[in-house]
Amino acid sequence: MRVSGHRKRMVLILAALSVVALLFGCAQTQASLQKTVFRPGTYTASAKGIGGDVKISVTFSATDIVSIKVDQHNETPGVGDVAIETIPEKIVKGQTLNVDTVAGATITSKAILTAVEECIKKAGGDVAAFKAKQPVAAKKAADITQTADVVVIGAGGAGLAAAVSAHQAGASVIVVEKMPKVGGNTIISGAAYNSADPERQKNAPASAGPEATVMALINATPANELHKQMQATLKKEYEEYKASGATYLFDSPTLHALQTFEGGDRKDDLVLIKNYTSKTLAGLHWLESLGMKFTDTCFTVLGALWQRSHKPVKPLGTGYIESMTSYLSAHNVPIMLETKAEHIIMDKGRAAGVIATGPSGNKVTLYAKKGVVIATGGFSKNIEMRQKYNTQWKTLDASIPSTNHPGATGDGIVMAQEVGSDLVGMEYIQLLPMGDPQTGSLSGNIEQGVENRIFVNKEGNRFVAEDARRDVMTQALYQQPDATMWVIVDKHSYPTGSTKNNFNETIDELVESGRAFKADTLEELAAKIHVPAANLVKAVAEFNKAVEKKGGDPFGRTLFADKIDTPPFYAGARVPTVHHTMGGIKINTETQVISTKGTVIPGLYAAGEVTGGIHGTNRLGGNALADIIVHGRIAGSNAAKGM
Ligand code: ADP
Numbered sequence: 001m002r003v004s005g006h007r008k009r010m011v012l013i014l015a016a017l018s019v020v021a022l023l024f025g026c027a028q029t030q031a032s033l034q035k036t037v038f039r040p041g042t043y044t045a046s047a048k049g050i051g052g053d054v055k056i057s058v059t060f061s062a063t064d065i066v067s068i069k070v071d072q073h074n075e076t077p078g079v080g081d082v083a084i085e086t087i088p089e090k091i092v093k094g095q096t097l098n099v100d101t102v103a104g105a106t107i108t109s110k111a112i113l114t115a116v117e118e119c120i121k122k123a124g125g126d127v128a129a130f131k132a133k134q135p136v137a138a139k140k141a142a143d144i145t146q147t148a149d150v151v152v153i154g155a156g157g158a159g160l161a162a163a164v165s166a167h168q169a170g171a172s173v174i175v176v177e178k179m180p181k182v183g184g185n186t187i188i189s190g191a192a193y194n195s196a197d198p199e200r201q202k203n204a205p206a207s208a209g210p211e212a213t214v215m216a217l218i219n220a221t222p223a224n225e226l227h228k229q230m231q232a233t234l235k236k237e238y239e240e241y242k243a244s245g246a247t248y249l250f251d252s253p254t255l256h257a258l259q260t261f262e263g264g265d266r267k268d269d270l271v272l273i274k275n276y277t278s279k280t281l282a283g284l285h286w287l288e289s290l291g292m293k294f295t296d297t298c299f300t301v302l303g304a305l306w307q308r309s310h311k312p313v314k315p316l317g318t319g320y321i322e323s324m325t326s327y328l329s330a331h332n333v334p335i336m337l338e339t340k341a342e343h344i345i346m347d348k349g350r351a352a353g354v355i356a357t358g359p360s361g362n363k364v365t366l367y368a369k370k371g372v373v374i375a376t377g378g379f380s381k382n383i384e385m386r387q388k389y390n391t392q393w394k395t396l397d398a399s400i401p402s403t404n405h406p407g408a409t410g411d412g413i414v415m416a417q418e419v420g421s422d423l424v425g426m427e428y429i430q431l432l433p434m435g436d437p438q439t440g441s442l443s444g445n446i447e448q449g450v451e452n453r454i455f456v457n458k459e460g461n462r463f464v465a466e467d468a469r470r471d472v473m474t475q476a477l478y479q480q481p482d483a484t485m486w487v488i489v490d491k492h493s494y495p496t497g498s499t500k501n502n503f504n505e506t507i508d509e510l511v512e513s514g515r516a517f518k519a520d521t522l523e524e525l526a527a528k529i530h531v532p533a534a535n536l537v538k539a540v541a542e543f544n545k546a547v548e549k550k551g552g553d554p555f556g557r558t559l560f561a562d563k564i565d566t567p568p569f570y571a572g573a574r575v576p577t578v579h580h581t582m583g584g585i586k587i588n589t590e591t592q593v594i595s596t597k598g599t600v601i602p603g604l605y606a607a608g609e610v611t612g613g614i615h616g617t618n619r620l621g622g623n624a625l626a627d628i629i630v631h632g633r634i635a636g637s638n639a640a641k642g643m
Contacts, residue, residue, distance in 0.1 A: 036062045038123040045118035049075050049111040050443070052509065056088075056112065058119035065092055068116060073108075076316065076443070076504060079188055079405075080108035082181040087112045096133040102180065103406040104188075143363040148174040150639045151354050151368040152375060153341040153412060156184025157317065157625065158608025159375030160324035161632025162639065163333055164290070166373075169640035173333045174366055176356050178340035179407045183321045184377050185609065186628065188405055190442060190502045191317040192301035192309035193287075193294070193629070194622035195280035196251040201308065203297045204249035207550060208307045208451075210558040214238050214250065217258040223266050230254055230274065251308055253277040259305050260623060263469055264582070264616020267425060272614050275589040276630050283629040284310060292323040299449040300559055302434060303470035303621035307559075309449075310622075315504035320625065339364055341411065344372060344419045344604065351419065351603035371603045371639030374593070375632060378581035378609035379410025380429070386578065389426040392471070392617070394478075396429060401440020402578040403432065412610040416585045419604070420595040424612035425583030430619055432470055433477040433485065435577025436515070443503040444515040446572035448493040451561035454543050455485045455574075460526060460535030462543070467559035471618040474576050484575050486529055488540065491566040507570060516572040525569045540564050580619050583612040590643070591635040605639050607631035 038060035046055040051074030059066045068088035075081055083105040090099040097117060101109035120127050150166040152159045155177035166173045218235045222228035234254045241250045257277040261270050284294070293313040301309040312319035328335065338359035345353035345367070353367040379385040381404045386396040393400075402408075413423065433455070436444045447453045450467045457463050457480035464476035477483055493499075497508035510516035519525035522540055526533035544563040546553035585606040586594040593604040608628040615623060 037064070038062060038120075038125050041123065043119040043122040044071070045115040045122070047111040047114035047118070049073060049108045050080055051075050051505070054084075054108065054111040054115060056115045056119070058116055058123070060123045060125070065095055065116075065120075068092055070112070075105075075108045076188070079183075080105050083108040083112060086180065088116075090135065091116055094133070094135040095130070096135050097127070097130040098133055098135055104179070138360045141358060141360045141362045143365070144358060145365045145367070146174060147367040147369065148172040149368065149370040149642075150174075150373065150636070151176070151366045152373045152636075153354060153415075154184065154375040154377060154608075154610075155182035155335050156375060156377050156608065156628070157186030157320050157324075158377075158610075158628035158632040158635070159184075159373065160321065160328065161629050162373040162375055162605070162607055162636035164324050164327050165633045165636030166640040167328070167331055167333055167636075169637045171370060171640035175328070175333065175335040176339040176341050176354065176364070176366065177335055177337050178411070179405070180338050182325055182335060182337070183317065183405075185404050185408055186625070187317040187321045188403075188442070189317045189625065190301060191312050191320065191625060192299075192304065192622040193280075193284060193312070193625040194256065194304060194308050194620065195284050195310065195626055196253050196256050196277070196308055197281055197284065197298065197310065200296060200298050200310065201251050202248045204307050206247050206249055208559070209249045209251070213259075213305070213558065214255065217255070217262060220262065224270070226270050226274070227261070230258060230270070234258060249307055251306065253280070255306070256280070256308065260615070260620055263305060263620045264618055266616065267428065268616030269613040272587070272589060276614060276627060279630045280626040283626060283633060286633065287320065287323060287629060290323040290327050292319045300451060300467070301621040302432065302447065302450060303468075303473070304450065304623075305467070305469070305620055308622070311502075315500070316502070317625070320629075336364065341376070341415065344374075344415050346419055349602060351601060368603070370642030371605055373635045373639050374412040374416055374585065374604070374606040374610055375608045375635070376412030376610050377408050378404070378584070379413065380404040380408050380578045380581055381406055382409040385410045386429060389583065390429055391427040392429060393431065396578060400431070400576065400578055401435050403435060403440060403442045404578070410581070412606065413584055416593060416604070416606065416610075420597070420601060421593050421604075422586040422596045422598075423584060424586045425616065426581075426612065428582035428615070428617045429578060430470055430580040430582060431474040431576045432579040433474045433574060433576055435575045437484065437573050437575050440575070440577040443505065444501075444510060444572060445487070445503060445574065446489055446493070446501055446507065446510065446516050446570055447487050448489070448501065451559050452492050452564070453487050453489045454539065454564065455487060456531065456536060456539050457481060457485055458531060460531035460533070460539060462539045462555060465553065465555040465557040467557050469618050470579075470621060477576055484573055486531070486571045486573055488525075488536070488564060488569065488571050490564045490569050492562040492564075494568075494570060510572065511570070516570050518568050518570050520567045520569070522569055525571055529571045529573075580609065580615075580624060582615040582617070582619050584610045586613060587611050587631070589634075590638050591631050592638070603642065605635040607635040
């Protein structure tokens with residue numbers, strides 16, 4: 001299903017492209033000396049994309065490809081549709097199939113190219129000649145120099161939040177983004193947002209939050225004075241909650257903070273965490289003020305440890321990106337795409353702008369009167385950096401896939417270091433046990449939330465508490481045969497075949513494309529995924545017993561909701577995949593960048609995955625989206641003040 005506003009935009013873009021194509025086609029016709037190449041007419045073809053068939057129609061004159069129209073597709077919003085918009089234009093413009101695929105949208109790009117190839121064949125054209133023809137080289141544009149109050153590097157969640165906030169605080173803003181599209185990792189994420197939220201958590205039963213978890217946090221030996229104070233606050237909050245006789249789930253920013261602190265093995269900065277969890281709810285309401293919608297209940301996303309994850313109504317991270325880019329376009333804030341920041345300009349010790357490279361290799365100089373915000377994301381796609389800093393995992397070489405978009409190469413960390421920034425926690429790199437076996441991406445993941453699924457290995461046996469920390473689950477998966485597991489769910493997760501996972505895919509589509517398996521009995525499911533039936537049946541029975549008793553799980557699991565007892569049953573394979581780099585630029589609670597000397601670098605701010613110190617050794621699931629919004633907002637409004 002497509003977003004209607006998006007569809008309208010797409011239709012307009014396609015119409016515009018067609019006009020461009022027509023004009024271009026005419027010019028070509030004269031240049032081709034009327035040599036007949038095609039049987040003129042409109043031909044249709046389709047090819048498999050990520051979300052099923054991409055259907056196109058291509059109109060040919062006797063000599064040229066006149067226009068290409070994408071008639072139908074279900075590609076990932078914010079990812080595949082970049083290819084849908086740009087590949088047809090490139091083919092028509094260059095009259096060639098020799099067109100680069102769009103980074104991050106390779107499968108969609110290839111689907112379009114394959115379908116156009118088919119149409120060329122149908123029109124009697126010479127496919128080999130079209131594949132061999134060199135594309136038209138882009139002319140180098142003139143160098144650009146511009147000035148704004150605030151320059152933001154990176155148009156992912158943190159960068160966009162900073163840009164909107166800076167503008168709301170009265171600043172003029174320019175955003176640079178190196179990719180041909182906005183969104184970064186944010187737009188392809190599962191998009192869960194953690195926050196204690198009294199309104200929505202009223203819908204969750206008290207039993208969803210185990211008392212043992214709260215008591216362990218209260219009674220742990222404190223790491224410092226602040227920790228001790230926060231434990232006392234949590235104790236008071238919990239006692240008040242119990243005395244009130246509340247029947248709904250307990251939560252508070254203090255509980256969220258202490259779970260984050262312990263979940264990162266205390267290698268994170270409690271001052272930053274306390275500030276962060278105190279602002280997540282305001283961040284959520286701010287997103288809502290920009291038009292973003294969340295569902296009415298909270299769930300527990302993988303590795304979140306508590307039922308405080310908010311689920312956007314729109315698929316993946318598109319809701320965040322659309323709501324913030326809508327604000328920016330309504331207020332004419334420019335986002336310069338395909339513009340890669342290379343260096344921070346320093347003027348008398350203060351960050352004063354950015355040197356970047358534009359789409360045609362031209363130099364782009366952007367002066368910032370008040371502040372520069374670095375929001376370039378992490379480095380999960382930079383193998384060299386992964387290998388340089390990793391100490392937690394056996395290897396993070398190219399054999400280990402990643403969930404990330406191709407632009408996650410750590411540029412901001414290098415730029416910040418160049419101007420004296422300190423780095424923290426670079427060795428902490430998060431792997432998820434949830435990668436697609438072919439691509440490492442999160443798409444195709446059939447879990448809906450922690451409570452209602454189990455994991456079994458290739459022998460059909462459970463091997464870990466499936467509500468554990470992400471690093472614990474991934475380490476456990478590495479001990480299993482081929483480091484491969486099956487996620488097992490039932491009808492509770494997919495009441496109908498058209499129910500979608502968190503990645504905009506229906507379970508029917510996943511089964512049809514062989515990425516998930518479906519059966520009416522566990523025995524049948526076991527046969528389909530080639531695991532011993534007796535083991536799978538035993539694993540599910542053991543889990544169901546623990547659900548009934550709300551405890552006594554052999555692996556120590558404590559988060560439960562429904563039994564796995566209602567057909568159809570589903571299984572989906574998953575492998576370890578690099579997901580998040582916890583370390584990065586050192587910041588304070590004002591998101592000011594801290595130098596290796598321990599001083600603030602004036603005018604320089606950083607927010608989002610490019611920073612370190614908030615997640616320690618292991619980031620809790622659902623904490624990243626809240627991090628990028630909270631810190632993006634702080635960075636934007638502080639940069640606007642030029643503090
Ligand atoms: P976060 O979650 O912290 O916002 P994202 O991955 O969502 O991180 O977004 C970071 C964005 O920054 C991506 O869109 C990425 O392409 C962009 N980016 C990375 N390096 C550069 C660079 N050198 N210049 C401009 N943009 C960059």
